[in-house]
Amino acid sequence: MSTFEAHLRAITNNETPSIERLWQITKFSPNDAQREAILHVNGPLYLTAGPGSGKTRVLLWRTLNLIVYHHVPPERIFLSTFTEKAAKQLTDGLRGLLGLVTNYTGQSFDLSGMYVGTVHSLCRRLLTDRRRFFADRHRPRPPALLDDLGQYFHLNSAWEQIVTYAGLHPADAAERINAIFDDKSASRHRAIEHLRSAFNRFSEELIDPDRVQAQVATLAWPEFSQSDIELLLELYKAYRKTLEERRVTDFALLQQEAYRVLEDFPGSGEVFQHVIVDEYQDTNTIQERIFFKLASGTKNLCVVGDDDQALYRFRGATVENFVQFPQRCQTYLGVTPRQIALDINYRSRSHIVNFYGRFMEQTDWRSKDGHTAYRVSKAIRAHRADAGPAVVATTPAPPEEACEEIAAFVRRLIDEGKVENPNQIAFLYPSLKSKQVERMKKALEAHDLQVYAPRAGRFLQVSEAVDVFGIYLLIFGRPSLRGMGRDVDDFRDWLNDIEARAEELRHDDPQLAQFITDRRAELQRARNDYRILLNVVARHHWNLDAPYDLSRMKRALYNAPRLSPVGQKLVGSAYFDRIVQKRAQEGHPLPLSYVIRRATSLDWNFLDLFYHLMGFEHFKAMFDQAEHHGDEGPVANLGLITQYLQRFTDERVSIITANLLEDDKLSAIFFNSFLFALFRLGESEWENPEDPFPRGRIPFLTIHQAKGLEFPVVVLGNLYKMDRGAPQMERLIRPMLTRPNGEPLERMTEFDIARMFYVALSRAQNLLILAHFKGKGQHVSPPFKALLRDPALPRLGNFDIATLPAAKLQESEIPKVYSFTADYLLYKKCPRQYMIFRKFGFVPSRSQTMFFGSLVHRTLEDLHHELIRRRNLAAKAQSQGEKRDA
Amino acid sequence: MPYQNEFARKTTHFDFVRNPEVQEFLANCEYLTPPSEKEAQALTSVFQKPPRLPEVELPHLILATDGSYYEAALNDRIPTTRVGYIKIGAVLFSLKEFADLRDGRFVDPFKVAALQDNNTALTFVLPSANVRLRAYNSVRDSFRAALDEQLLSEKTRFAPQNFHTSLRSTLFHLASRRAGELGTGHPFKLKLHKCPTCGKGPIELEDKLEQQFCPYCGAPVYPSDCLRLWEEVSDYQSNGTALSRLMMILEHLIPIHYLRFIAQKAFLALTRIAFFVDGPLAIFGNAAWLHRSIMIYLHEVNEKLEKKGMPPVLMIGLQKRGQIVDYVRLIDRFLPPDSLFAIDDDYRYKYILANRKPSKHGFGFETYYGQDFIFKTREGRSFVFALPYPYKSKEEPGSDFIHEKTEWHRYTNLPVAIRLIERLQTELYQDAVVPIALAHRYTAISLQPGGRVLDLLTRRALA
Structure with missing residues (x-):
């Protein structure tokens, strides 16, 4: 060892600074509860974390404490988050904090083995982790995973098989299925959506269809008939069968499979030394089983959440998992968890914290007999000492007037510097598809204020999608669209719009016009060649399914009259001859139909066409704009288009062959089937996960979208959400459950509405504005009523804006981590390539x-x-x- | 030059100074003289109480470097044939362990040294007068080749298997930061201003193991040629100047070498270590350009530390001798204990440099990268030390460097430096601090017996 080497070791191998010292360096002063949670090591931990209580920081520091001070190898930590974004934030944050330790000690930490991500991604990883979860280290390759859209397309493509298996006739199956759900439509799209929800819920609740079928006569569904239930279970079985046949699975079944692996593997409870689950209030039954199974050996299960912020019942989440965690811990692990309440709010002014505390008290969270509480009791208090007015309602008035009052006030907030940027004021709504949203937008626009509402519209309606798909329509031709109904009409209108727009583009750019003409000619050439070759086949009475006989057929096909030179080249290719011979020798001769399809195929596909188009000035300008620090939205949307096109080429049509061009088949598959599905599913436009709200615009968000976010000023634009009773899926599933019943069906929605508004109210940091509409047809949800009647509640007309603290733009506390190879080197190689493929996720054309x-x-x-x-x-x-x- | 075996008489200089011609000459000169009582009053009025903080967190580790060089004759009969040795000591010790040894106010540094064995020295052997490496035509080329080889050798590396961790690679890092056309901006590339053989340039070289050649004349060129020591190497005479210059360069290069790798391996460990360098924070001679690169490098590191809310690197240049030290001895009895002065240009030119004409760009424009301070401790010991300038360049737009450089508040580490010097002062040597004394002990090549051993070694090797 050289002198220098020895010295360097002596210098850097210093003792690790204490965690308190690290807190000091990072300017973190944990409160007592946070400190207790961070330093807790052994045994289950139940962290109830109110809004803005520093939950993420606690999770980060707790994980660091385990790794650095208790020497838990990162690969023995399982950290589950609700979103991939949260997982990335946690990993980046942890990497930053561990980097700090490395900076002191020279000791490096490898997080690549740590299980951190959403439950789905972790289950997927688990299924391929042969080293840790499979005794013999061998298992067949896990099936491919279908996302929501993939699941939809699978149901669509396997429709006939599924419904036939369940004893239905494909022609009226959709109508029959929709009827189960009180839906009079005959639309297959709607039937698929109903089935998707039901199947996912069955899987998440670990419903065994055979068990339920055996018990169906003894179970009681007030609004579903026995035959309806039996039919649904049959369809579910058929669905699972088709998944198995096609070697694919969906998110919910993926979790089941992971759970099964854990059950089968003897040491599964000790693979991870610590299991940490964030947003535990949004977990479902199968997930709960997985977590308890993983922690069954060590009992180190830490759950973090807030039952008041449970929003995802519609995705199968069961808030009882969180509320009853102490009892479940007893049941599954035989121990009582340590409970720590993170109840100091660092986000909001005290008036806001008190207001939403009172809001939750307006609902009675106890069962009728008073024995069961459906809410964890808590006492959130504000850390900020400022006691000035921070919750203000508009003057009770008809919506137009109230919206105008809000818009004028927002204008003042901006003009008087109470916010640095309009994107610090968020308008939150239960749904963005309501009249109140439109009214508010108009009022703001009248005050020269721009709105950004990423989920208010469809992705296919953004201008980039209109431009690209319009040109596709000109090239492939417009298919005839049959059917009736609002969706079909809307889609037809959209086709008209994109066609008109593409005509404009064609008119403006002669080169693009020539390109379109050339592509159309190529398609026509392929179509003609196909017909010509089929004529040859007919003349010789050949069977299309019979093996291609090179010596006998090639010359006839090659010499077919009027066959294009391209067709001749493809038929006469010596290279292809060798393939044909090889396949014949191997005992798998190619059929004649294949040869004809190949000879009439194009050398570009849907994704290639996209990249060809990007060379034209209209699209190129979008890349230039993004590269020169202009608006990145268009390029981001183009990136999303490549992802959809890749899905289409992977799952539907990878090579354009002439047989698909006959009768506009290809155009129908692409527009009427694929794009129409996207259109109906309402896929939304691209959002930048790191900078979600463009500067200069006021974000309009659903309350669900706003979860996990905070804004200096929040306007709750609608105080009403109708209570329609328990969701149908809950009523369907409840009798099938083997686990204890949770919240009573008749009160479930009341609770959910209160929680949803609680999330909205608790997003505000400095000011919360309530839109108090009054007049005919205007309602407010019950918990607001008493609060709005309170004469002490300030009104916008009397609010002294001078009392409001000015908000500063904040940068994320957690730094973004860049990879040397994937970011730095790629950027160095070509900044534009980096922007396109890395930053905006364009899919390259394979x-x-x-x-x-x-x-x-x-x-x-x-x-x-x-x-x-x-x-x-x-x-x-x-x-x-x-x-x-x- | 005396003849061999002829020794100067010790009384000779009395005659010399009394010589009327010398007296007449001196009457026309300005030089450092002891101040009168009255002058001293004025001189010391600029000293003030040093800045002190209620709580100062001292570094945990101390790393000190010091160097010595020696030229050994091959043979008593051919004293003009000489080999040069340079020894640079790097001493590392823990302040906590040091504190445990404290017995009374002061500590014997050798007790500290006995604590651990982290003290070691790096030795360079170079051809000096009339000695050539085989295959080289001149002493100069031999010196260049030997220097480059030794800067690259495993003994200078932080990771022996990786030559990018050698002392030479740190030279690349600094040279790449040169301003103007000689800067490359690439840490593995540097430029020589010209080829030592044909004089044409500039020439870009890479940090690689293979021999590199001048693109103009094809002669071998070495990355370490950028230090321009070869310009001072003579084939026939003593190369003491080149050796002394190299020693000085190494004394500054080695702390940067450490800094670079600590920053790479455990960046924040930099906040727990203090570097002591012997002498002012300045580089003289043909390699003076290095001082600018060091300023830039330190500024980059300090900026990163600042982003993490940390104080800058604590590097202290401590002067054992030189003009300021002489000056301080002259005025020492007038200085009140616990006082500090950041030497400004006016003061320096007027009192220390005996009315020398001030430089247009300020003192040390081409050489210094740190500010000199005179500090008298509470215990009455005086020190001359320097802290790196808190600037990237002396010509930063918008800054009045000449005046700002003496403002105490710009030196965040000043209270820590003062506290540390107080803690580490030793009474073993006059106005010395423990680390430098230790480093010196490890590197000092005393005439007897060290020098003698080297003489024997040289003879045996060359015999």
Whole structure:
């Protein structure tokens, strides 16, 4: 060891600074509860964390404490979050804090083995983690995972098989299924959506269809008939069968599979030393089982959450998992967890904290007999000492007037510097598809204020999607769209719009016009060749499914009258001949139909076409704009288009062949089936996860979207959400459950509405504005009523804006981590490539890569043959010379 | 030059000073003289109580470097044939362990040294007068080749298997930060201003193991040629100047070398270590350009530390001798204990440099990267020390460097430096601090017996 090396070790191998010292460096002063939670190590931990209580920080520091001070290897920590964004934030934050330790000690930490992510991603990882979860370290490859859209398309494509298996006739199956759900429509789309919800819920609740079918006569559904239930269970079984056949699975079944693996693997309860689950109030039954199973050996299960912020019942979440965690801990682990309440709010002014505390007290959270509490008791208090007015309602008035009052006030907030940017004022709504939203937007626009509402519209309606798909429509032709109903009409209108827009683009750019003409000609050429070749087949009475006989058929096809030169080249390819011969030798001869399809295929697909279009000025300008620090939205939306196109090429049509061009089949698959599904599912436009709200615009968000966020000023734009009783899916599932019943069906929605508004109220930091509408047809949800009647509640008309603290723009406390290879080196290689593929997630066109791959392969092969030829020639010449000499 | 075996008489200089010609000459000179009582009053009025903080967190570790060099004759009969040795000591010790040894006010540094064995020295052996490496035509080329090889050698590396961790690689890091056309901006590339053989340039070189050649004449060139020591190497005479310059460069390069790798491996460990360098924070001679690169490098590191809310790197240049030290001895009896002065240009030119004409750009524009302070401790010991300038460059737009450089508040570490010097002062040597004394002990090549051993070693090796 050199002197320097020895010295460096002596200098850097210093003792780890105490955690208190690290807190000091990072300017973190944990309160007593936070400190207790961070330093807790052994045994289950039940962290009830109110809004703005520093939960993420506690999770970060607790994990650091385990790794650094208790030497828990990162790969023995399982940290589950609700979103991938949260997982990334936690990993980046942890990396930053551990980097701080490394900075002191030189000791490095490898987080790559740590299980951190959403439950789904962790289950997926678990299923491939042969080393840790499979005794023999062998298992078949897990099935491919379908996301929500994939699941929809699977149900659509396997429709006939599923409904037939369940004893329905495909023609009226949709109507029959919709009827179960009180839906009079005959739409297959709606039937698929109903089934999707039901199937997911069955899987999440670990419903065994055979068990329920056996008990169905003894179970009681007030509004579903026995035959309805039996039919749904049959459909569920058929659905699962099709998944197995196609080697795919969905999110919910993926969790079931992971749970099964854990059950089968003897040491599964000790693989992880610590299991930490964030947003535990939004977990479902199968997830709860997984977590308890993983912690069954060590009992180190830490759950963090807030039952008041449980929003995802519609996705199967069961808030009781959180509320009853202490009892469940007893049941599954045989111990009582340590309970710590993080109840100091660092986000909001005290008036806001008191207000939402009182809001929750307006609901009676006890059962009728008073024995059961459906809410964890808590006493949230504000850390900020400021006691000035911070919750204010508009003057009770008809919506137009109240909206105007709010808009004028927002204008003042901006003009008087109470916010640095309009994006610090958020308008929150139970739903963005309501009249109140439109009214508010208009009022703001009248005050020259721009609104940003990413989920208010459909992705397909953003201008980039209209431009790209409009040109696709001109190239592939417009398919006829049958059917009736609002969705069909809307889609037809959309097709009209994109066609008109594409005509404009074609008119403005002659090169683009020529490009469209050329592509159309190529399609026409392929179509003609296809017909010509089919004529040859018919003339010779060949069977399309019979093996392609090279010696007998090639010449006839090649010499077909009027076959285009491209077609001739494809039929006459010597390279292809070798493939045909090889396949025949291997006992898998290619059928004639394949040869004809191949000979009439195009050398570009839907994704290639996209990249061809990007070369035209109209689209190129979008990239230039993004690269020069302009609006990145258009490029981001283009990136999303590539992802949809990739899905289409992967799952539907990877190669454009002429048989698909007949009768506008391809156009129908792409527009009427694929895009129409996207259109109906209301996929929304791209949002930047790191900077979600563009500067200069006021964000309009659903309350669900706002979860986990905070804003200096929050306007709750609608205080009403109708209580329609328990969701249908809850009524369907409840009798099938084997677990204890949770909240009573008749009160479930009342609770959910209170929680939803609680989330909205608790997003505000400095000021919370309530839109108090009054007049005909205007309502407020019950918990607001008494609060609005309170004469002490300030009104906007009397509010002294001078009392409001000015909000500063804040940067995220958690730094973004860049990768050396994936970010730095790629950026260094080409900033534009970095922007396109890394930042905006464009999907590269694989056919181009394959083309170049095969080009290289072919070139090498040709070179090889040439070398052999020359060597043979040389050998021949030499032997002739020798003969002559002899 | 005396003849061999002829020694100067010790009384000779009395005659010399009394010589009327010398007296006449001196009457026309300005030089440092002891101040009168009255002058001293004025001189010391600029000293003030040093800044002190109620709580000062001292570094945990101390790293001190000091160097010595020696030229050994090959043979008594051929004293003009010489080999040069340079020894740079790097001493590392823990302040906590040091505190445990405290017995009374002061500590014997050698007790500290006995605590651990983290003290070691790096030795460079270089051809000096009339000695060539085989395959080289001149002493100069031999010196260049040997220097480069030794800067690159495993003994200078933080990771022996990685040559990018050698002392030479740190030279690359600094040289790449040079201003103007000689800067490369790439840590593995540097530029020589010209080829030592043909004089053409500039020439870009890479941090690699293979020999590199001048693109103009094809002669070998070495990255360490950028230090321009070769310009001072003579084939036939003593190369003491080149050796002394190299020693000084190494005394400054080595702390930066440490700093670079500590920053890489455990960045915040920099906040727990103090670097002591012997002498002012300045680099003289042809390699003076290094001082700018060091300023830039320190500024970069300090900026990163500041972003993390940390104080800057604590690097202290402590002067054992030199003009300021002489000056302080002259005025020491007038200085009140516990006083501090940041030497400004006016003062320096007027009193220390005996009315020398001030430089247009300020004192040390081409050489210094740190500010000199005179500090008298509460115990009455005086020190001359320097802290790095808190600037990236002396010509930063909008800053009045010449005046601002003496403002105490700009030196965040000043209270810590003062506290540390007080803690580490030793009564073993006059106005010395323990680390430097230790480093010196480890590197000092005394004439007897160290020098003698080297002489023997040289003879045996060359025999």
